[in-house]
Amino acid sequence: MLHIYTIDYIVIACYFLVILSFGAYFGRYAKTTSDFFFGGRRFHWWLICMSIVATGVSSHSFIKYSAMGFKYGFSSSMAYMNDWFFMPLFMFGWLPIVYYTRMKSIPEYFEKRFNPTARKLATVVQLVYMLGYISIGFLTLGVALRNILGLSLYPTVLLVAVVVAFYVRIGGEICDIFLDLIQGIMLTIAGLLLFFLGIAYIGGLDQFWALLPDSFKLPLADFNKPSDFNFVGIFWQDGIAGSVGFLFLNQGLIMRFMSCKSVNEGRIAATTNVLIFLPISAIVVSNAGWIAKAISAAHPEIIPPNFAPLDDIFVKVNFLVTQPGISGFIAAALIAALLSTVDSLINATTAIFIFDVYKPFHKKERSDAFYLKAARWTTLIVTALAVGLVPLFHSFGTIYKAHGWFHSTVIPPLVVAVFMGILWPRFTSKAAVWTFIGGGAMIVLGQFFPQLVKPFAHGTPADPNQPYIFIGALYNLVWCSVIGFVVTLFTKSKDKSAIDGLTLWSIKSAKRMYKNGTPNELIGKKPVVNWKTADLTGDAVRMSRNDMKTMQAFPGDLVYLCDKRWYLGGLKSVHARLAEPHDEDGVVYLSPDMVKGGLFTPVKPLYAEKEM
Numbered sequence: 001m002l003h004i005y006t007i008d009y010i011v012i013a014c015y016f017l018v019i020l021s022f023g024a025y026f027g028r029y030a031k032t033t034s035d036f037f038f039g040g041r042r043f044h045w046w047l048i049c050m051s052i053v054a055t056g057v058s059s060h061s062f063i064k065y066s067a068m069g070f071k072y073g074f075s076s077s078m079a080y081m082n083d084w085f086f087m088p089l090f091m092f093g094w095l096p097i098v099y100y101t102r103m104k105s106i107p108e109y110f111e112k113r114f115n116p117t118a119r120k121l122a123t124v125v126q127l128v129y130m131l132g133y134i135s136i137g138f139l140t141l142g143v144a145l146r147n148i149l150g151l152s153l154y155p156t157v158l159l160v161a162v163v164v165a166f167y168v169r170i171g172g173e174i175c176d177i178f179l180d181l182i183q184g185i186m187l188t189i190a191g192l193l194l195f196f197l198g199i200a201y202i203g204g205l206d207q208f209w210a211l212l213p214d215s216f217k218l219p220l221a222d223f224n225k226p227s228d229f230n231f232v233g234i235f236w237q238d239g240i241a242g243s244v245g246f247l248f249l250n251q252g253l254i255m256r257f258m259s260c261k262s263v264n265e266g267r268i269a270a271t272t273n274v275l276i277f278l279p280i281s282a283i284v285v286s287n288a289g290w291i292a293k294a295i296s297a298a299h300p301e302i303i304p305p306n307f308a309p310l311d312d313i314f315v316k317v318n319f320l321v322t323q324p325g326i327s328g329f330i331a332a333a334l335i336a337a338l339l340s341t342v343d344s345l346i347n348a349t350t351a352i353f354i355f356d357v358y359k360p361f362h363k364k365e366r367s368d369a370f371y372l373k374a375a376r377w378t379t380l381i382v383t384a385l386a387v388g389l390v391p392l393f394h395s396f397g398t399i400y401k402a403h404g405w406f407h408s409t410v411i412p413p414l415v416v417a418v419f420m421g422i423l424w425p426r427f428t429s430k431a432a433v434w435t436f437i438g439g440g441a442m443i444v445l446g447q448f449f450p451q452l453v454k455p456f457a458h459g460t461p462a463d464p465n466q467p468y469i470f471i472g473a474l475y476n477l478v479w480c481s482v483i484g485f486v487v488t489l490f491t492k493s494k495d496k497s498a499i500d501g502l503t504l505w506s507i508k509s510a511k512r513m514y515k516n517g518t519p520n521e522l523i524g525k526k527p528v529v530n531w532k533t534a535d536l537t538g539d540a541v542r543m544s545r546n547d548m549k550t551m552q553a554f555p556g557d558l559v560y561l562c563d564k565r566w567y568l569g570g571l572k573s574v575h576a577r578l579a580e581p582h583d584e585d586g587v588v589y590l591s592p593d594m595v596k597g598g599l600f601t602p603v604k605p606l607y608a609e610k611e612m
Contacts, residue, residue: 002096004148004319008328016163018182020306043177043259045268047569051177051256052269053277054184061285062191062334066317066398067310069289070296072229073216076289082239085276091267093422093504094248100262100510101501106251106418107356113421113502114429116360123265123356123413129410130251130349131382134342135389135404140399141338141593142390148331154390160335161370161387165343177259181569183333188277190423192325193282194318199323202298218447218572219456224460228401232458233470237408241473245411251348252341260497260558261570262611267565293318311399346386350378360595402468408473409447413439416480420488425503429494431487434565438487438500439480447476456476511612515558519612522553526607527586528564531600532590540579542589543608548581551610555580558611563604574598575611 068076103109107126142157151159202208209217210550221231246253260266292313294326296303300319307313314334318325354375394400413436420427420435446453450467454477462468468475511519527547534542539561553559555578563572574590574597582589588608590598601605 002596005324011325011328012332024427042261042573043570045265047181047270048256048260049272050184051180052273055253056179057281057497059188060136060399061142062314063144063311065285068400069286070292070313075218077282077286078220079238082243085497086244087274090247091212091270095257095266096263096507097510100431100514104355105352106249114432116431125414125553126352128318130345131386132406134345136393136403137338137342139390139393144315144334153449157390161383166290176611181453187333189332194330195287198321202294211297212439224458227461227463230460233460236474237404240410242407244415245407249414251344251352288314292317309538337356346379346382346598347587350375353378361457382499399560405469412480420484422504426493428488428491431492434487435480437482438483442479446472513517517556520557522552523552524610526609528605529586529588530605531588531590533592536591539577541576542579542582544585553578553610560609560611561606562594564607
């Protein structure tokens with residue numbers, strides 16, 4: 001049990017109160033399922049970017065990378081430098097496909113691209129993936145807070161789960177995005193603050209560098225040893241399966257991008273995250289382990305070289321190098337990291353259940369209010385199921401191993417099916433189905449018969465208790481790819497028109513479907529207008545001829561109307577379609593439903609931006 005001061009508990013308690021207040025406040029904006037799951041597709045890039053940071057840097061990142069940093073040095077951060085491999089395909093392939101086709105979930109892509117059977121299989125795998133991810137998050141914070149709260153692991157997990165379920169159930173995606181803005185800033189500051197305070201505690205940067213072994217200063221791990229941390233295993237598990245899984249297949253992250261006001265805004269958010277925030281995040285999540293190693297070299301009586309359990313190293317360093325109150329702030333940041341990830345994952349899992357389980361199996365159409373109510377209750381069920389999986393992941397000994405095994409085992413069929421679906425129009429529906437069935441069978445065999453994985457192991461040693469946890473990703477990816485390729489050669493592909501807009505080679509068609517017409521690529525300006533209500537139907541709005549000329553827009557074009565106050569990040573905004581113009585410059589006519597959907601405030605002016 002750590003020595004914790006009263007001020008630390010006060011800081012942590014205040015943070016929880018802020019979280020619950022946020023949930024209650026922003027919950028009032030979640031009026032529809034579009035708001036609850038996708039934030040109304042209205043937000044600007046900077047708000048989404050900070051939300052991505054908060055979603056990507058979870059508490060398991062702090063705990064597991066600090067543990068590996070203490071054991072292996074700077075190479076602990078190499079997993080954070082992988083996303084740029086796939087970013088071009090994501091920004092110019094996957095993102096426009098999911099956005100322009102207005103998909104509500106990743107499994108929906110499998111039905112459109114392949115068939116209903118592929119969607120059902122993808123739904124099962126997606127639910128397992130999301131529930132496992134949430135469970136690992138709960139386990140991580142339980143491990144971190146058990147020393148702080150003086151409770152055993154499982155009561156701590158239960159307490160955290162209750163708080164998370166409460167505010168996610170209230171607020172949904174809008175709440176998550178604005179909460180993530182604060183938490184993304186908070187956890188970045190806290191991680192860097194811990195680094196600087198740790199350097200000061202050691203005696204300066206020169207002393208810190210001198211205390212680290214030379215092997216700790218390398219950016220990459222040894223190629224194929226030891227079994228629990230090597231370059232080739234981490235590359236296939238984290239760099240390929242993990243990064244692709246997170247970027248392309250994590251419904252929580254995809255819902256963030258679906259919440260953008262446009263594809264271009266999503267591209268800016270993704271680029272900013274990769275070029276600026278990911279390198280910073282690599283330092284933020286790993287530095288406690290590096291600091292701990294330097295302290296161990298200088299003062300082994302404080303942190304012994306064989307410190308255990310490794311998953312406690314972040315909390316140990318926090319309360320060692322900081323002052324009372326600051327340590328509470330950093331502990332609260334750890335809570336922020338978990339909540340930022342788990343809130344989006346619970347909301348995403350709920351979306352999959354509603355759109356891919358409940359709706360397809362209950363053909364009777366219900367009101368949007370019914371689905372919104374069902375979504376709120378489903379968050380509680382998802383939370384309970386994730387808590388039930390905590391003992392499974394706890395059995396791996398460290399969170400790093402649990403997370404590595406999970407990515408290696410669950411993600412490969414989804415990765416292969418999505419990549420082949422995007423890149424290879426010839427890839428068939430039967431091949432997608434057999435990628436799940438046949439690939440899944442080979443994955444299970446590899447778990448029971450590790451000798452099957454050995455030819456793919458690149459000489460990495462097999463841990464007798466948990467063999468080939470990381471390099472197993474390569475074995476699984478290869479078998480899924482081979483099965484998908486071979487079945488495609490012997491089966492008939494869909495007609496080209498049936499997959500229009502669903503592959504990398506038909507993005508233009510996806511844009512036409514999004515607009516339901518020919519896109520208008522002319523570049524115009526953004527006039528400022530005042531809104532008035534009128535008797536209009538659907539998403540139609542009317543603007544003046546001169547304002548439309550300023551935008552280079554015509555009747556039928558899509559337009560984005562947004563409150564002029566930039567700091568709202570697009571909260572008060574709406575997508576619409578231009579109807580026939582009028583002659584009253586500076587005025588846009590909206591239906592009462594459009595005003596309500598845009599959350600517009602009387603008197604406050606809007607700017608109008610042509611989409612296409």
